[in-house]
Amino acid sequence: MGVFLQTALFPGCEESAARAAVETAAKNPAFQIDLKTCRYAQNFEGTQVLMEGDCLGFATLAKALAGLSENPVMLLYIYDGDFWGYDFYGGKEEDHFRTRPDAFGPVGPREKQRLSGNPAALSGWLPTWDMEMMRRYLVHWSDLDEEELEETACPGDQFLYGDCWQMTDFMARLGFPWAFDQVREAPPLRPSHPKLREILERELPSVSKEAPAAGQALLDKLPTALSYDYIRRLLEEDGVREFGFLEKTPPEIVEEVKQHRWTVNLPEMNPLCQRLAVLAAFCTFWLRGNIAWGFLDYATYEPRYGNFPKPTDVYVLRARAALADYSKRHRAWRDLERLIELDPDNRALYEAESKRWMDMERAREPNMSQYHDRIMREYAEEKRREEEKEARRLQLILEKRRKKKT
Structure with a gap:
C-alpha cells in the first residue's frame, strides 16, 4: 500500500486557530482524524497541518476546516502514492484539482474541468499572484507525453510530473515549504526557502x-x-x-x-x-x-x-x-x-x-549558591568513600603481610 496523507494550509492563520479547527473537526467520526498523529508548523505565511492516515477528507473536510477557522483553507492530499490533488475553500470561492481526475473511475468533460484547478480562484487568498506559475502545476498527467513526464513544473523543483511528491514543490511555491520531518514512505524532502531578494x-x-x-x-x-x-x-x-x-x-x-x-x-x-x-x-x-x-x-x-x-x-x-x-x-x-x-x-x-x-544575576545567586553547596557535599561524600576504600585496601595488604610472616 502506498502513502496516504493530507496537509491543510491555513494562509494568514495563527497555529492556535488552526489547531482549534482541526480538533473540532476531529470530533466528527466521518473524518477519522487521529489527533495524536497531527503535526503543526507555522511560518510567515500561515500554518500548515500534516494529517497522516488512510482516510482522507477531501472537499468535505476542507470546507469544514475553512468554516471552523473562519479562514481560507487548502487541503492537499496524496492518495496511495499514485497522485496528488487539493480542495480549496475561501469564503465564497472554491477550487478543486486532481492530477488524475479519472482515478476513481471515468469522468465526463464537466467533472474533468472541475478538477482542473483555477489559479484565479487562489490568487489573493494564498501568498502569490503568479497565476502562470500555478498553471504549470495544475496539469492532468494523462495529458502529458512521455518526454513531458520527465520534466519539473518549475526550475529548481525536486519532483517530476507523475510523482505524487510534486505536491510539496507546489506547496513551496505557494509560500508553504514542507516543514515536517520524514513521513512514512516519503523520499528525502529538502527544505525550500525564499531568496534573500x-x-x-x-x-x-x-x-x-x-x-x-x-x-x-x-x-x-x-x-x-x-x-x-x-x-x-x-x-x-x-x-x-x-x-x-x-x-x-x-x-x-x-x-x-x-x-x-x-x-x-x-x-x-x-x-x-x-x-x-x-x-x-x-x-x-x-x-x-x-x-x-x-x-x-x-x-x-x-x-x-x-x-x-x-x-x-x-x-x-x-x-x-x-x-x-x-x-x-x-x-x-x-x-x-x-x-x-x-x-x-x-x-x-x-x-x-x-x-x-x-x-x-541577583535572582540566580541563591540557586547558584544551593548548586555550589550540593556539588561540594557530593564532592566531600565521594572523597570520603574513596578514603574508606583506600583504607580497606591498605588494611587487606597489611593482613596479607602478617599472614605471610606467621
Missing part, C-alpha cells in the same frame, strides 16, 4: 516565532543590524556586493560566509568578515529566531580589547545586546555601556536593559 522585497518576517523575549525591548523599540533597511545598505557595500547574495537563500548565505571565513587569516580582525558576519546573523535570525552560530560575536571588536578600536556601529551593538544569552551577560553589559556613550538619547532604554541583566 524576496525576503527583503516583501519584508518577510522570521520563519521562527521564537525570538528571544529577554532582549525583545531593543528589537522592538530601536532599529538594529537585523532590520531590513540595514541589510539592504550592507549588501551595497564594496566587497559584500560582489558575492551576489540577493539571489541566494539564507542557508546558502550562512554556508558561504562560513566557508569564506576559513580562507581568511584572523577573520575576527578582517573588516569584510565582520560585515559578512552581520549578514549571516540576519539570515540565521530569520531562519531560527536566534544566532545559533554566534556570528554577531565576530561582527565588531569587543570594547575590552584595548589594542582594537572600540566599536562604533550602534545597530550591531544593539543586536548583540538584544540577542545575548545569560552566559554572555558581561559582553552585553559592555555593549550597553558603549551604546550609552554613542547614543545617549536612548540612555534610559540601555540602562533598563543593564538593570534587567543585573536583576537576573
